[in-house]
Amino acid sequence: MEISRVEINHMDKPLGFNLDNHLHITGYLNEAYSEKIYRKLIIKAHNKIVYQTEWEMAQNLIFDFPFTMQARTHYQVELLIKTGDQKLIKHSTWFETGYLGQKMKGHWIGFSDKNVHSIVLSKTFTTYNVEKARLYITGLGLYEAYLDGKKVGNEFLTPGFTDYNYYTQLNTYDVSTELFDGEHKLEIMLADGWYKGKIGLKEHGGVSDNYGDRLMSLADLRIIDQSGAEHIISTDESWQVLNSPITHSGIYYGEDINLNKKSQILGTAINEKSINQHLLDRLSLPIKKHEHFNIKKTIHTNNGDTVLDFGQNFAGWIEFKDLLKKGDKGSIEFGEIMQNGEFYRNNLRSARAEFTYISDGLGKTIHPHFTYFGFRYARLKGFPKDIEESNFTGIALYSDMSKTGTIETSNKDVNRLFENVKWGQKSNFIDIPTDCPQRDERLGWTGDAAIFAKTASYNMNTFEFFRKFSFDIAVEQSKNNGFVPLYVPAPDQKDGGKAVWGDASTIIPWNTYQRTGDKAVLQQNIGAMMSWVDWIHERAIKNNNEYLWLGDDQLGDWLALDTEDIMKLKGKTPDDLIASAYYYHSSKIVSQATETLKMKHEAQYYGQLAKLVKEAFIKHFFTVDGLPLANTQTGLAICLQFNLYPEGSRDILINNLVNEIEKDDNHLATGFVGTPLLLPALSENNQNDLALRIFLNNDFPSWLYEVKLGATTIWERWNSVKPNGEIAENGMNSLNHYSAGSVMGWAYEYLLGIKQTHNDAVFKPIINAKISEIKGQCALPTGILKVAWKLVNANKVEITLSIPFGSKTKVSLPRADKIWINNKIADNNIILSAGNYEISYVPTKPITNTSDVHTPLKEFIGDKILCANLKELVPFWDFLEISGNMERFKKYSLYQLSQEMRGIGFKPFNQKQINQINDLFQKSLLEGNQK
Incomplete structure (x- = not known):
């Protein structure tokens, strides 16, 4: 047994993050250890112990406590455990703080020309005998820092997307190994990004200069030499401003680069004394390169286009070797789908989404810097027709979250669906949870995030990602008395206050707490959570019904299909019902959250509010x-x-x-x-x-309908693409929208069968013959819970279960009485502690792929023996045998027909009839198997 890793606030070795004077340290073992463990935690700074625990019996390896931190300090963390045989096991890690709100030595510097889309700030300096060096840096506009021509760090699109008027994130980089003795050049390249570039709706296309109209940066390069002396290189008026090879860049626009453009000094930097940005040590996880895709196929269309197919819809860019001649221009356009064998991108609306470059003929490796694209297909212009496919690589960009959850089944289409869900998440978790990565939107729509939060947190470690997004929501609420905009950050958005969308304020922090057990996310957000419910309460009073949310304009059941026109934007479920239900839901969440935080008065208040809303809801939306x-x-x-x-x-x-x-x-x-x-x-x-x-339906509308049509991500609409492959409409039709992927949350909890309860879980799978085998895992706060179950035949089920140290799992199996666990007989509904288990049982009733009273007639009317027996049980069977009726009603089930035929004198089935019919279906299948 070993300690495989230790996480600090759900991260590995966090450098410069805002840890909020709170530590949540978790150790994970490399096996499902079940014996006694003793634990001890030691934290050092400057080689002196600043915190330690006594040796204690370990219920788990989670340590959660307040911890006052010092600025720019490196802390060593050592977790020690002893097993029953006194074997000592150690694991060391570290974290390092940033500025913690202290004033930086540097000043904001920039350039006077508001019309440039990219600049380079440059400073030369000399170092000797460097022992340690950290670069503390941020930008208004996106930035990349370079030391001696080499990019600092392995992340992109820094410093992320925030309400820059409220706070800007400060990033920290360790550059100790980059500074040899001698002269160096530090360069900071800036571009518009979310700060200055077009972003938001307004209505489609976005608005420029939402937060400012000039690019600027702030940095301190702090160097400690071997004598212990500190030297600081800071941004000030001594820095030079140079033109950038990037001539235009924008999130929607794409990017234009002129590699043939000579570097020129434009002047010296301006000290932006009027800028008074609130700096906050970073919350954002780094956006990194992840999966790399080779070209799956090069397509030469009838229109003469050369199109690259990467086989997967994703967000990121293409990296390629420049083989053009000096002065030649190449461009790449991006799209999600082909239409009639031709390149298509009309669903991107006004987003230019193009990358162009002018070659310097030096054969460099090229990629964009300050934008990204959502695509599977890329159209090349200016390149040779017969390209070298190996020169082009698709790069997926997304926030750096560890993958924690998996599900793999015996059904390949279901497996592809789960991959589509994950790719929808990866493509849209780029600092904020966006709606889509391709068109002129890419915004942090709150409703989408609230709907998908549970699934997202099963798939990946989303704690810090959602902590940052919840903080951003709270920032917007602080400006609007609790009101939540439709998307966050909200540079141009005044609309909001909608049910479900606004409830992201309560749902996301509460879900994050439930998945991790870390109260810090509640402590950070409880004020905002309460303010959202208070805002609804005030709206309800203004609308003359204190405990119902009635009469306000809502988005409703967005893109539902229960309308006469399925291209309408919302379904027919009453807005008032949805709004009032979520009024209750958020009130209930806040009452639970305040109780968790031991806020007794608030817990009583919001608990009573939830009770009164529920009573009013029942009275209003139900008959007597x-x-x-x-x-x-x-x-x-x-x-x-x-x-x-x-x-x-x-x-x-x-x-x-x-x-x-x-x-x-x-x-x-x-x-x-x-x-x-x-x-x-x-x-x-x-x-x-x-x-x-x-x-498991695979015709419209269904999840597998998308898979059947070749989707590699989740669509925005159930009918985004027609059965003939034609895209349904251009205006609002993303093929990379994760919200409907929320079904994977159901798959984790019911199909795979893992439902988390704090540190523990209940294992209660839907063991069935349609998906007869499944394996997977998900993260508990203590470690990874692994499961595999297989329906060997109708009368035998085999299961393996691995429970991490510090957790228990209640095993509740369908159609089970006695079960065998590690070759010993046991009762069903047993609670198992950490360890590895082999489980098998014989179902009390065979588990078969049978039809039942809810099965459409078309699926069994070909079985003459079954139909003859059904005739004895189904009162209206003679009516069905009248010429044409069986064909007419074949899409309906017997149960549905029993409800509908009351009008011609038949009674609906009672429970006895339902049981008799289901037993007949079961008997028919077993007899068929025996034959």
Whole structure:
């Protein structure tokens, strides 16, 4: 056994991050160790112990405590553990602080010309006997720093996207090994980025100069020599300003580079004394290069275009070797899909999304610097027709989050779907959670992030990513009395205050806490969380109903399909129902969060508010008999998942939801709001078969419909592409939108079967014959929980389970009484501690891929023996056998027909009839297997 790693505030060796005088240190073992462990933590600064614990019995390897930090200090962390046999195991790591709000020596410097899109700031200096060196730097506009022509750090698009009027992030780099004895040149290249370039809607195309109109930078290069003396090279008026090889750059625009352009001094830097930016040590995770893609295929179209197909839709850029002659111009345009064999990019709207360069003929490796693109296909112009494919590489860029969750099944289309979900996340987690990476938007839409937060946190370690985004939301709320804009940061956006979208303020911090157990995210955001609920409360009072959110304009169930015109932007679930339900949901979250933080008065207040909202909701949206007034898939799923219904009405809601789904031919009709709730609502209420049916559909509308049409990411719309491959519309049609990928959260919790409960978990999988084998893992606060289950045959299930040290797992298996664990018999619903387990059992009832009362007629009417037996049980079977009726009603299930045929004198099935019909289906399948 070894300690595989130690994380500091959910990061590996954080350098210069804002740790907020709080440490959450977690050690992870390289195996599922189950014996006793003793633990000790030691922290040193300047080789002196500044914090240590006593040896203690370890329940886990998590240490959480306040810790006052000193600026620009390197801390060594040592975790020691002893096993029962007194074997001592150590693991060392470190973290280092930034400026912690102290004033920098340097000044903001820039250039007077507001019209330039990129400049280079330059300073020469000399060093000797360097022992340690750190570059503390930021920019207004995006920056890249170079020491002697070599890029500092391996991250891009720094210092990230924030409300620069409120705070700018300060980054720290270790450059100790770069400074040999002698003369050096430090250069800072700046470009518009999110600060000065076009960003936002306004309406489509964005607005320039949202935060400022001149590029500038601030830096301190602090050097300690071998004698201990400190030397500081800071930004001031002595720096030179040079022209940049980048002639134009923008997030939507792309980038133009002239490598043939001679470097010229434009003047000396201006000390921007009027700039008084609030500097904050970085929150943003670094945006790094990740996967590299070779060209899958080079396409020469009938129109004469040369198009590169990288086989995967992603966000990033292309890196290539320049083989053009000096003075020649090449350009690359980016798109997500081909149409009729030709390059297509009309769905990018006004985003130019193009990279151009003029060659210097020196054969350099080329890539953009201050932009990125969402694409699978790239059209080349100015390049030779017969290119060397090995010269071009697609580079995926995204925030540096470790991958923690996986699911792999026996169904290759489902596996591709899960890859699509992950690529949607990677493509849109670029400092902020954007809606899409390709068109003139790329904004931190709050609703999308709230909907997807759970799935995102299963797939990757998103703690610091969402801590930063929650901080950005709180910044916007602080300016608007709790009101949350539609997207964050919100450079041009005054609209907002919408249900679900605004609830990102409560949902994201609460989900982050639930997944990690780290209260710091709640402590940071509890004020903003309360202010959002208070804002809703004030709106409700203004609208003359204190405990319902009625009458305001909402986005509703965005892009749902339960309307006459499926190209409409929202479904028919009442806005007031969604808004009032989320009024309750956020109130409930805040009451739980304040209780977690031991804020007794606030917990009582928001708990009572949630209670009153729930009472008002039930009174307003249900009849006195307990019947729901809004029978849509989304409306019913919300009520079930949020427990918003009168006592005794649960079965009514479930039956109505099943009926609504069957009216839609056992397909979903949900939009942004309903999609993450639909399958959990079914699975939580004994409708796993129907949930699986919806999940595995591969015709429109469904997740696998996209896979069948060759999608490699999740689409914005269910019908983004028609069955013939034609894109449905240009105006708002991203092919890389992660929100519908929220279904993967259901897959982790129900299909794979891992549902987290603080440090522990419940393992309760949907073991079924349609997906007969699955393996995967997800991160608990203590480590990785690994699972694999296999339906060997209808009467045998095999499972392996690996539980990390510090966690327990309750095993609750379907159709199980006695189970075998590591060759010993045990009861179902047993709680297992850390360790590795081999589990098997014989189901009390065979697990088969059978039809049931909810199966459409078209799937079984060819079985004459089954139909003859059904005729004895189904009162309206004779009616179905009337000429043409079987064909007419083949898309409906027996259950649905029993509901619909009340009008011609038949009664709906009772539970006894349903059980008899289901037993007949089961018997028919078993007899068929025996034959």
